[in-house]
Amino acid sequence: MTVVIAGFGSSTLEKRSDRGIAAFALEAALAALADASIRRDEIDGYVGAPFATNAGSPHAEGGDEISLKTVAGLMGLRLTWGADLYRRYPTDMVASAAHALQAGTCRFVLGLRALYVAPGLDYATGTSGPVFGADQFTKPYGYTTAGARFAARAWAYMTRHGATRDDLFAIVDLSRRHAALNPQAIWRDKPLSLEDYSRGRMIAEPHGLFDCDLPICGAQAFLMCREKDLPQGATPARVTGFSGFARPEALWSMSGRGPADLKTAQLYDGFSSMVWEWLDGLGLTEPGGAPAFLRDGNGEYGARLPLNTAGGALGEGRLHGMGHLREAYLQASGRAGLRQQAMGPALVQVGPYDDSSFVLLEPVNV
Amino acid sequence: MTHKPQRPQPVPTAETRPFWEGAAEGALVLRRCQGCGRLAPPLAPRCPDCLCDTLLAERLSGRVMLKGRTRLHLQPLPGRTGPLTLVECAVFEDPRIVLIALDEQGVTDGALPDAILHLGFSPAEGDAHFAVVLPPEDRA
Numbered sequence A: 001m002t003v004v005i006a007g008f009g010s011s012t013l014e015k016r017s018d019r020g021i022a023a024f025a026l027e028a029a030l031a032a033l034a035d036a037s038i039r040r041d042e043i044d045g046y047v048g049a050p051f052a053t054n055a056g057s058p059h060a061e062g063g064d065e066i067s068l069k070t071v072a073g074l075m076g077l078r079l080t081w082g083a084d085l086y087r088r089y090p091t092d093m094v095a096s097a098a099h100a101l102q103a104g105t106c107r108f109v110l111g112l113r114a115l116y117v118a119p120g121l122d123y124a125t126g127t128s129g130p131v132f133g134a135d136q137f138t139k140p141y142g143y144t145t146a147g148a149r150f151a152a153r154a155w156a157y158m159t160r161h162g163a164t165r166d167d168l169f170a171i172v173d174l175s176r177r178h179a180a181l182n183p184q185a186i187w188r189d190k191p192l193s194l195e196d197y198s199r200g201r202m203i204a205e206p207h208g209l210f211d212c213d214l215p216i217c218g219a220q221a222f223l224m225c226r227e228k229d230l231p232q233g234a235t236p237a238r239v240t241g242f243s244g245f246a247r248p249e250a251l252w253s254m255s256g257r258g259p260a261d262l263k264t265a266q267l268y269d270g271f272s273s274m275v276w277e278w279l280d281g282l283g284l285t286e287p288g289g290a291p292a293f294l295r296d297g298n299g300e301y302g303a304r305l306p307l308n309t310a311g312g313a314l315g316e317g318r319l320h321g322m323g324h325l326r327e328a329y330l331q332a333s334g335r336a337g338l339r340q341q342a343m344g345p346a347l348v349q350v351g352p353y354d355d356s357s358f359v360l361l362e363p364v365n366v
Numbered sequence B: 001m002t003h004k005p006q007r008p009q010p011v012p013t014a015e016t017r018p019f020w021e022g023a024a025e026g027a028l029v030l031r032r033c034q035g036c037g038r039l040a041p042p043l044a045p046r047c048p049d050c051l052c053d054t055l056l057a058e059r060l061s062g063r064v065m066l067k068g069r070t071r072l073h074l075q076p077l078p079g080r081t082g083p084l085t086l087v088e089c090a091v092f093e094d095p096r097i098v099l100i101a102l103d104e105q106g107v108t109d110g111a112l113p114d115a116i117l118h119l120g121f122s123p124a125e126g127d128a129h130f131a132v133v134l135p136p137e138d139r140a
C-alpha cells in the first residue's frame, strides 16, 4: 500500500525569538495542513521526535522541547494514534507514520519537529555535578561539548585519507551557495570566502565556527497519508523506502533502487565532516573518496549527485534533519523552484555515523 | 566554606564500579565474560556476544590505540585554561571498547591513528580519578 508525503510546512527560522517553541510548532503545523489541503479536524495521527541535543539543554516541555501532548492540546487534535520517538530522527518519523497508515490505524498523520534556543544558557558546554549512565565516561572529559566526538572522528578520517580543512570548506561553501536559493535559510545572503572560513575561530579541531550548524528557533511539519486518500490540490511524493543505519541495504531492497538511481541527496550536516560518512557508507564513493568526490564538483546543482540542495543545516540552520526531509520532498514532488533538480529518487539521511536512518522519496507518476 | 567547581562526578552502578575502583588505584579495569572470554564495555550488564552475566573484573595492560583526537577550544571543564586535548582510546585487548581520556601533556601531538598509547588515571578530582594519556616516562 503506497504512502505519500502530501505536504510540508515551515515556520520562520530565527536566531533568537521572543515567541516560545509552541508558536513555532503551530506555525509549521498549520502551514503543513494548508500545503496538503487538509483540515485540522481530519488529522487523526501524529508523530514527533522532540529532543534538544545541546549539552546544556534544560529539556523543558514547551520550553526547548515540545511533545505530542502539548501540540495536541494546543491544536485541538483528536488523535487515533500518536507517538513521540525518543532521541530519533525525522527519517524515523516518516517510517513510523508509514507503518500507522499501512496498518490502517489512521488516515492523516501530522509529523512535527521544533527546535528552540532558550536564552541565558550555555548551550555548548553543559554540565557539572553528578553524571549518570554513559555520561560518566564522556562528560567529565568534555566529550559531549561542541561535537567533540564528531571532531575526533573527522581528525581520524582526514589523517587516514589525506583530507584537509580545504575539503571541509568545500562542504561549507557548497552549503552557503545552495542556501542562497532557499528564501528562509539563515545564511541565504551570506556567501563565505575561504579567507572568512579560515578566520572563524576554532571550536573542536578540525572543526571551526563555520563547520558547525547554527542553533535556531524554528519548526517544520509534514502531512502523510495513503496515496488513495491524497486530498485535492496536494502534491505528493511517494515514500518508497526507509531503513536504519545498521542495514542500509534494506533501503535498496525495499525501494527496488540502488545508489546509482539517486537524483539528489540530503545528507545530515550538523558538522561539515558528517557529510562524508554516508557518501562512503552507502557506497556512493569508495572509502575515503568523499572529499575528492565533492572537490570535483559532483555535489553541485546539475552534477552527478546534487547534495544538500537547500543548503543543509550548515546553510539553512539547525533543524535536526527536518530541513533535509523537506527539501527531499520538494525535489521529489517537483516543487523545489529555482533549486529543482532532475526528478527521481531523493535520498534523505539523518543522524550521526553510529545512529542514522534513511528515507527514499520518489515522484508519483500521474 | 567555598564551593570549588569540579569536573562532573561519576555516579557508579554495580556494572561500572569496578572501572572506577580500578581507576582509583591507577589501573584500567574492565570485566571479562566467563562464558566466552570477551571483554565487556563498562556499562554492560551482560556480555554483548553470549549474554552471559558472569563478568569478572580484570586489570588490563592500559595499552590503548589512538582512535580519534580533537583539541577542544571551548572550556567545558573547570580549573583548566587553553585548548583541551580529548582522545578516543580503543582498548588494546579489545578495540571495540573505546574510552575517552584527556591528553594534558601533549603526548598525542603529531600522533597518527592507531598509535599505541598508555592509559593511566589522574590524581583525584572530587572523588574520582579520570583517564589520562600517560607520557612515556610515566609508563609502569
Ligand SMILES: [Zn+2]
Residues within 6 Å of the ligand: B033, B034, B035, B036, B037, B038, B047, B048, B049, B050, B051, B052
Ligand atoms: Zn560472553
